[in-house]
Amino acid sequence: MTKRLLLAAAAAFALPVPALAQTAAQVASVRDAAMKDDVAWDVVEGLTTEIGQRLAATEAEARARAWGVQKLTALGFKNVHVETYRMPVWVRGVETAEVLGGSAQKLTVAALGYSGSTGAQPLEAEVVYFASLAELQAAAAGSLKGKIAFIDHAMVPTQDGSQYGYYGAVRRAGPSIAATKGAAAVLIRSIGTDHHRNPHTGVTTWAKGVSPIAAAALSVPDAEQLVRLVKRGPVKLRLSITPQFKGEAESGNVIADIPGSDSTAGIIVVGGHLDSWDLGTGAIDDASGVAITTAAALQAAKIGQPRRTIRVVWFGAEEVGGFGGTAYAKAHGKERHVLAMESDFGADRVWKFETNLPEGAKAIGDRLETALYPLGIERGREKAHGGTDVEPILALGVGTIGLNQDGLRYFDLHHTPDDTLDKIDPAQLRQNVAAWASMLAIAANAPEDIGPVAADKGE
Numbered sequence: 001m002t003k004r005l006l007l008a009a010a011a012a013f014a015l016p017v018p019a020l021a022q023t024a025a026q027v028a029s030v031r032d033a034a035m036k037d038d039v040a041w042d043v044v045e046g047l048t049t050e051i052g053q054r055l056a057a058t059e060a061e062a063r064a065r066a067w068g069v070q071k072l073t074a075l076g077f078k079n080v081h082v083e084t085y086r087m088p089v090w091v092r093g094v095e096t097a098e099v100l101g102g103s104a105q106k107l108t109v110a111a112l113g114y115s116g117s118t119g120a121q122p123l124e125a126e127v128v129y130f131a132s133l134a135e136l137q138a139a140a141a142g143s144l145k146g147k148i149a150f151i152d153h154a155m156v157p158t159q160d161g162s163q164y165g166y167y168g169a170v171r172r173a174g175p176s177i178a179a180t181k182g183a184a185a186v187l188i189r190s191i192g193t194d195h196h197r198n199p200h201t202g203v204t205t206w207a208k209g210v211s212p213i214a215a216a217a218l219s220v221p222d223a224e225q226l227v228r229l230v231k232r233g234p235v236k237l238r239l240s241i242t243p244q245f246k247g248e249a250e251s252g253n254v255i256a257d258i259p260g261s262d263s264t265a266g267i268i269v270v271g272g273h274l275d276s277w278d279l280g281t282g283a284i285d286d287a288s289g290v291a292i293t294t295a296a297a298l299q300a301a302k303i304g305q306p307r308r309t310i311r312v313v314w315f316g317a318e319e320v321g322g323f324g325g326t327a328y329a330k331a332h333g334k335e336r337h338v339l340a341m342e343s344d345f346g347a348d349r350v351w352k353f354e355t356n357l358p359e360g361a362k363a364i365g366d367r368l369e370t371a372l373y374p375l376g377i378e379r380g381r382e383k384a385h386g387g388t389d390v391e392p393i394l395a396l397g398v399g400t401i402g403l404n405q406d407g408l409r410y411f412d413l414h415h416t417p418d419d420t421l422d423k424i425d426p427a428q429l430r431q432n433v434a435a436w437a438s439m440l441a442i443a444a445n446a447p448e449d450i451g452p453v454a455a456d457k458g459e
């Protein structure tokens with residue numbers, strides 16, 4: 001190699017790598033301090049105790065927003081404020097189901113979000129059993145006229161929660177399909193993996209032009225009971241499901257910043273959703289998510305003002321249709337977001353991380369690997385996807401990092417009366433904060449430019 005080439009090579013090495021704004025030792029100090037964090041528990045305990053359930057666009061969610069403003073301000077965040085939007089309101093009514101005739105007995109049910117009503121008088125009708133959504137889809141047009149369609153499935157627990165995408169279609173799409181075939185009402189086996197007598201609620205979606213009919217989930221033991229009864233012969237049920245659509249009302253996102261030192265470096269947005277279903281107190285879904293991301297932002301800032309702004313958003317309405325995330329993207333889509341992440345899969349430990357980073361910022365993933373392995377977190381090979389609330393921002397071409405929580409017991413509790421504070425293990429909650437704080441300490445101070453990625457349209 002000539003002297004000139006050597007000089008050129010040296011110059012090439014010297015040029016493009018700016019110094020790290022933070023060292024691996026600083027990131028480790030953030031991580032280890034977060035393993036003693038009290039803020040996350042304080043937030044999740046406060047929210048679930050002082051507010052309780054937080055159904056979107058109800059008085060309870062409004063109280064939760066006010067609580068959030070007070071809490072985030074007290075914790076030292078800047079620019080703490082609420083951004084409101086309008087959305088439809090649906091509220092639960094009476095929900096009873098009983099078997100008529102020789103095996104007369106009560107069954108435990110809960111209406112699905114956006115369920116229609118059986119009306120002033122209970123519905124008495126025969127049950128038609130479908131072992132799967134595919135069986136229901138294959139039923140002839142008009143064949144369910146005046147009947148109660150009962151849709152079964154075979155969901156099992158998995159660490160990555162992937163069964164929810166597949167079997168969740170029973171809840172999301174099943175009622176609308178049954179309605180198009182003439183059904184008077186729909187019952188589903190709860191989209192859950194427990195064997196407690198707790199039905200799992202959750203939103204259902206009506207296809208365009210389909211009028212909502214009564215749609216409810218049976219607890220898993222009650223669904224299994226109904227399967228046994230149906231096998232013995234025709235079953236007639238008396239069903240009373242009387243939720244109400246209440247028009248439009250206000251919901252809102254609570255937004256708080258830790259301002260960065262370099263306004264050109266972009267914003268990192270993290271958060272969870274403030275609203276919950278109305279059966280439990282929304283501890284794992286998703287008070288824990290807002291708590292983890294809030295606590296992590298504070299821990300990450302303990303090594304000094306971050307280069308990038310860390311914005312924490314408590315999204316006001318996720319469960320009933322992602323209105324909070326849509327409103328955030330509409331209001332803030334023009335600002336330069338470089339990463340967007342949501343914690344919305346309970347409070348059990350993070351076991352794997354994945355990334356979707358632009359070419360020039362891939363080294364962030366390598367530094368994250370070093371920081372997260374001591375927490376028992378491995379690096380996954382798949383591309384990271386966001387959660388419902390950040391999907392509209394990710395769709396603009398913003399990168400993301402997925403800190404995937406263990407989902408083995410998540411669907412035992414999800415959307416049930418059992419989603420309460422006592423289900424949260426403080427040690428695992430802290431491990432989540434440590435993982436998120438390490439990630440934020442690295443990403444918010446990364447010297448690399450974090451450019452756009454190919455837009456992710458989600459599922």
Ligand SMILES: [Zn+2]
Nearest residue numbers: 285286318344
């Ligand atoms: Zn959730």
